[in-house]
Amino acid sequence: MRKIKRWKQGIAVAGVIALTGSLLAGCGGADGKNSGSKGETGSINQAGNADTADLVNVNTDNSDGKKTKDESAKAMGRFLENDLTVPENSQFLRDVKVLDSGALRMVYYSTADNCYYAADSADNGETWTNGKSLEELLGLKENLGEYISVVSAAADGSIFVGADLSPDRDNENAQTTADSGEEDSAYDNLKMEFFYLSPDGNVQKVDTGDTIQSSYTFQACFTENGTVLIVDPGNGVAEINPSDGSLVRRYEEGIRVDFIGTAGKMLFTIQDQTLHGYDLDTGKPLDNISALTEQIQSDEQDVNWTTTSSFPLMFLKGDEDNSLFYIDHTGVYRYVLGGSTVEQIIDGSLNSLSSPDTGTVAWGQDSDGNFYVGCNAGEDIKIYSYVYSKDTPTTPDTELTVYSLKDNDFIKQAAVLFQKKYPDVYVNIETGMSGDDSVTDTDALKVLNTEIMAGTGPDVLLLDGISEDTYIEKGMLEDLSGVLKDTDILSNIKDAYTKEDGSIYTMPVKFGIPMIEGNKDIIAGITDLTTEADAAESQKDSYGKLQFFSDFSIAPSYLIQGTIDNSIPAWMNEDGTLNENAVKEYLEQVNRIWQTQKNAIEETKKAYQMGDDWADSDHSGYMDISGSVTSLLAKVDTVAAGGLLSPEGLVSLDSARKVDPDLDYKLLNGQSENCFYPRSAVGVSAKASEKEAAEKFVKFLFEEESQRASNTEGLAVNSKVYEDMAYWKMGKSSGDTIGSIGASYDTGDGNIKQIEMDEIIPEDEAIQNIMDLGKTLTVPAKSNQIIRNAVTESGEKYLNGETGLDDAVKEIMQEVNLYLSE
Incomplete structure (x- = not known):
């Protein structure tokens, strides 16, 4: 089958460097993941400007996952997040450091010339000096930025760099090997060289001799003692003197270490999901960190x-000799060695730390107690400062509950932006189905309906x-026409959700096409689901091993889930029930598509010794079409189909057409x-307890700031x-x-077919055509999960020949009508 690699220009001309290490920085980091909270909270005396009484019970969760409101909610004092500027053309961040002078230093990758730069700010990140090229400072060849794999800055102004300067970079082979788990052999043909830039500007090559036994490293950082720690894959961590490369000490020799971080005189490592601590002065293990170890290891x-662009957590020197700070996706914490509790001092659910x-x-703290956190956020660099505000409530006075049946990254990002604009509101996001338990769609919806009717349900x-439709019919949603009156929403989208009397009960925040x-000739005749089946049958003689109609038709469940949304609107009767004949017609057409290529699927499974469950992974929605273009270019698929969900998706479609001029793309009807695909359709509960905040949040979702966020979740x-x-x-x-x-792509005959496509920004005409197309779509595709599940379950049995068409339709009608009657 296929192995896919993806990279950005200049970041990974050498694939192994970018995909495995070139985006790493310093000692620490946290992946952007779901919001949450840690163990116990408590009071601290924060250096600089936080008073002990101001930081009590910042975030305590109770058994049902909701934030507890107690007397501490009246306490004042909280760290507030601020966005700092970043240099122009900066794409990937490598390090952020608070220098001894008090200035900030950042090391970043620039897209202007594919090199790394160091820039300083003397005004807390408001402005930055012109960056200095590391390649120039270190005397390296031009345009070797993509081969620098580790960079670390020190508070005294030093910079340590590790780069692959080997003349033969078989990086794609190395990455393929690494993907298979054979990491050490993947880098045998690489040659790491190290460079040290001292505070006075002198540059020297660091000869480590045979100290670093691996030919590649993914992490290195300075210690407070001026030495450098280097991860030696498979052989622990080496501490060296950067001035001469001599070995100071080795930690966890012979062990694979996944992460290192320092906090003053302390070193922390993670290996095999366990945390270890060491005293950097003596090299001995820390024996009084059990509470810290337990808490960190409790969060997977x-x-x-x-990830290769950030770390799971970071450590930092504390406000006392025996204390430390650490940061992860849930916030910032303080721990005193030997203590029995870990105190949360910044709640990540109230800022960008919880954003997916x-x-x-990297991060640091200045002499006033302000924290600076550098992040890679999608394609952007973000540097945030966290400044203590004694006049802001420790916990927001208002808690707004937002419900999503399944995990939704866009709403998490929007919640972060909203809370920064309205710090007096806490957005609590509840998910009906976590994916980690046995809760079904039906179970989750029954609980939700019960809570709403009882007046204890979510606000949004x-x-x-x-x-x-059912929620509207039963009066469970608030009319939003007043809230959305002055919002600048595309008229075709807004009109599709506006009732005859002008009321609006729900509105999608994003949409897909x-x-x-x-091939132009093939897709020209596809105008609906029936002609799509005609096209599939017309090409059936070409199907075989790794030769399919499309990615979404490689299994019955995929085929149904990939075609159902823009067909459901044709099934709905005026009373909200399903049209039996339309459902029957749908199953007949998708069965035609499946029958044309089921033999090709079996041939492929047999050739690669795949089990029957090879395509049974969760596929609960239509596909993002951009993920199928390489299969189309490789001639594995006849067509690529799915949703255009982002500007980058259009880049993929148009770039494929540039590679193969015989290709074209168009609207796909069912x-x-x-139809358009509604994304993140939002409504306010008629029984919302925080109606004012709910309406404010909904209105914010359609404002420009929120609409420009999360460009992969749907079109604005x-x-x-x-x-x-732009x-x-x-x-x-x-x-x-x-x-x-x-x-x-493995062709099955001992050969590998390589496909490579540059992602090129389309011309104005191509963009305008899509822009105009999106504004002609007037019918919302339906994504009712109960209908989807019923059709998928019974439809699979029909496509697999386990039941007849009439029986499959009967089962669907019975299950859906039972749900509608409840």
Whole structure:
């Protein structure tokens, strides 16, 4: 089958460097993941400006997961987050350091010339000096930024760099080997060289001799003692003197270490999901950190290495000799060695630390007690300062509850932006199905309905997968026409959700366009689901081993889930029930598609010794079409189909057409015409306890700031954003190459087919055509999860020949009607 690699221009011309280590920085970091809270909270005396009484019970969760409101909610004092500026053309952050002079230093990768730079700020991140090229400072060859794998800055101004300068970089082979788990052999042909820039500007190459036994390292950082710690994959951590490369001490020799971090005179490592601490003066293990170890190891996100652009957590010198700070996706914590509790001093659920696209890279604290945190957030660099405000409530006075049936990254990012704008409101996001338990859609919705009717339900609902028509009919949603009156929403989207009397009960915050790409002659005749089945049958003679109609049709469940949303609108009767004949017609057409290629699927499974469950992973929604373009270019698939959900998705579609001029793309209709995919459809409960805050939050979701966030979750419905060429070009210009997509396909005959495609910003005409197309779509596709589940379960049995068509339709009607009657 295929292996896919993806990289950005200049970051990984050498694939192994970018995909394994080139985005790493300093000693520490946190992956941007779901919000949450840690163990116990308590009071601290924060250096600088936080008073002990101000920081009590910052965030305590009770058994049902909701934030507890007690007398501490009246306490005042909280760290507030501020966005700092970053240098122009900076794309990936490598380190942030508070220098001894009090200035900030950041080390970053620049897209202007594919090199690394160090820039300083003397005004707390408001302005930055012109960056100095590390390649120039270190005397390296030009444009070798993509081969620098580790960079660390020290408070005294020193910089330590590790780079691959080997003449033969077989990095793609190395990455493929690394992906298979054979990490050490993957880097045998690489050669790491180290450089040290001293505080006075002298540069020297650091000869480590045979101290570093591996040919590659992914993390290095300075210690408070001026030495440098280097991860030696498979052989622990080496501490060296950067002036001469001599070995000071080795930690965990012979062991694979996943992460290192320092806090003053302390070293922390993670290996095999366990935390270890060492005294950097003596090299001996710390024996009084049991409470810290227990808490960190209790959060899998802290001890699992899951990214190459950030770390699971970071450590920092504390406000006392025997104390430390650490940061993860849930906030900032303080611990005193030997203590029995870990105190939370910054609640991550109230700022960007909890945002799914935030991956922290490095951090520091100035003499006033302010924290500075550097992050890689999607394609952007973010540097946040956290400044203590004694006049802000320790916990917000208002708690707004937002419900989503399934995890929703966009709403988490929007909640972070909202809370920064309205610090007096705490947004509590509840998810009906965590994915970690046996709760089904039906179970979750029954609980939700019961809570709403009892007046204890959420304030705001994301209705993706939920029957909005039923909720409207039963009076469970508030009329939002007044709230959305002055919002700049695309007229076709807004009109589709406006009732005859002018009322609006729900509105999608983002949307997607159903698209198909393929040979011009083939897709020209595809106008609906029936002609799509015709096209599949017309090409059936070409199907075989790794030769399919499309990615979404490689299994019955995939085929149904990939075609159902823009067909459901054609099934709905005026009374909200299903049209039996329309459901029957749907199953007949998807069965036609499946029957054309089921033999090809079996042939492929047999050739690669795959089990029957090879395509049984969760596929509860339509596919993002951009993920299928390499299969199309490799001629594995006849067509690519799915949702156009982002400007970058259009880049993929248009770039594929540039590679193969015989390709084209167009709107894909199902049984319904002119459908759009609603994303994050939002409504306010008629029994919301915080109605004012709920309405304020909903209105914020459609403002420009929120609409420009999370460009992968759907297209903006805000007219100003949607019609902005800069939005579609992602700040670039037409013709700019923003990255590359590569894939390897096993042909089954001992050969590997390599596909590589540059991602190029489309011309204005192509963007305008899509922009205009999106504004013609007037029918919301339906994503009712109960209907989806019923059709998928019975439809699979029909496509697999386990039941007849009439029986499958009967089962679907009975299950859906039972739900509608409850």
